[in-house]
Amino acid sequence: MTTASATPRHSHEQHSQAPGYAVHKADHLARLNKIEGQIRGVSRMVTDDRYCIDVLTQISAASRALQEVALGLLDDHVRGCVTNAARTDPAQAEEKFEELTDTLRRALRL
Structure with a gap:
């Protein structure tokens, strides 16, 4: 099911x-x-039957890295587009x- 909030209202x-x-x-x-x-490394770890906690640690690291990219993009958006x-x-x-507020609401799951 697709919702209006899942589809960005604005694009480049x-x-x-x-x-x-x-x-x-x-x-x-x-x-x-x-x-x-x-x-890809996480996938190889699962393929190689690596220890659960080691796989979860790598997933956590990748998630944090994605969050850092997202924060960088957000910073660029505010400093560039919004300003x-x-x-x-x-x-x-x-x-x-409004777009920024909607994006933050989705990101923070509010």
Whole structure:
């Protein structure tokens, strides 16, 4: 079942400017590639019947790494997209603030 809150209301296609993370894109991609390797490692651990706690420890590390990427993207969004909208277009700024609140609500499961 799909809900409206599960589908982002806004996308880069709707905006002509570069995404807020453009400056840090290479850093984000490097971290995501590292996380991808961690996930492959977890899969190998399960394949190799490694000890449960060791697998869970690696899953926890990968989850934290993903959360760090998410926080970096959020920071870029606030410093770029939201700040730019607040400086240039009050209506768009209000839209960005609502979008940010919705995103945080989903992330925090409120």
